[in-house]
Amino acid sequence: MFKGFYTAASGMLSQQRKTEMLSNNLANANTPGFKADQPSMRAFPEMLLQRLDQQKIPSENGLNLPRNTVIGSINTGVYMQEAIPAFIQGDLRETELHTDVALVDINIPANKENGAKGTVLFTVQNPNGEVRYTRNGNFTVDGEGFLTTASGLYVLNDRGGRIQLSSDQFTINSKGVLIGENGETARLGIGFAENPQRLIKEGDGLYRTEDGNKLPNAYNANGVQFMLKQGFLERSNVDVAKTMTDMLTAYRAFEANQKVLQAYDRSMEKAVNDIGRIG
Template sequence: MFRGFYTVASGMLAQQRKTEMLSNNMANANTPGFKADQSSMRAFPEMLLQRLDSAEVPTERKLNIPFNSEIGALNTGVYMQEATPNFLQGDLKETGNGTDVALTNLSMPVDEVSGALGSIFFTIEGLDGTPRYTRNGNFTVDGSGFLTTANGQYVLDNSDERIQLPSDQFTINEDGQVLVNDRNVATLGIGFAGNPNTLVKQGDGLFVSENNNPLPSAYNIEGVSFRTSQGFLERSNVDAARTMTDMMTAYRAFEANQKVLQAYDRSMEKAANEIGRVNG
């Protein structure tokens, strides 16, 4: 009976975490460059139940020979193993704002080990000075002429240096070059992740690589081709209709587990108050 409590509780926790993940996806449906999370549900390892029994041998000494009688397998519940971002390319939205830039994956190699499709990211200087990566190209120019993200973090060039512009009148061509008066003043830092699933979300649309190692430049990777579009932003790749459907499914699963838990609770109450009653 108690195993049932634990199994049902694990199902409720898993669905609660999935609902929280889906709610976060829905809340960022309009966040530029946001990559929706996907849940991975796993069952706890199965246990093989056996009953310890004995058989009496008809001898003078009445020997008992112990043996195990197999009952069957028991699965003890489910859990949400992890939430992994979906790095599918989002649609482009024209904004007309000169500081907005969007990345478009044209040709990306497939990682031989994981089978994942590679992806590219803008390179950002993190608050601790280490590189961060994002698909959100909603940039701005601060008072000192530096190209920054909306929350004030510096956009880096291809040499991992801050991009300082002599004027707010600049253009960015399809190759990522930043031009002022037709003169190349910088090249946007674009990092390439062969297996983007190894990146870790840091919040604010930022990712960090394993062990904080910088990603290689996408300009130097064979088979990688992309385009930068000034005046555009990449939309979130959240599918609002699918997310709402998944949320309703998670709610229904949570309610089903809740009803089973209530049934177990009623059974335990009856066992304690009625079956276990000692008649005087």
């Protein structure tokens, strides 16, 4: 009986976490470069139930031999193992701003291990000097002339250095070469993640590698083809209609598990109050 409580409760928890993930996707439907998370649902391992009893053997001393009687297997519930970002190219939106840049995938090789396509990302630096990666090309120029993200992270060039400009009037060609108003040049740093599912999501559209090492330079990666478009932003790849449908499905599943839990609760109440009184 109590195992049913745990199974229904685990179903409610997993659907709650799925709803929270979908709500986050929906909240970021208009965030440039945002990659929607997808839930990875897993079942807990099945348990084999056995009954322990004894078998009496008629003898002078009355021997009792222990034995196990197999009852059967029971599933111990479900859980949401992780949320995996879907690195699918989002639609482009023209902004006509010099500081907005979009990455456009042309030919990105698939990973040999899982068959999923890799991805290319802008290279940025946080206040601690650590390298992070993003698809959000909503950049700006700060008071010191450094090219930064909207949240204040420094945009790095292909050599890992910060990009300093004389003004926000610059051009970027399709190969990532940036030319400032006074002739200063740089090339935007672009990293290539062969297996993007191994990137760790930090929030605010940022990712980092598992081991802390830098991603390889996408310009030199074998078979990787991409381009940059100035004056454009990559939209979020969240499918709003599908996300709303998935949220309703998760809510219905939560309700179903809740009703099962209430049924178990009523059964336990009868067992305690009615059966216990008869005894």
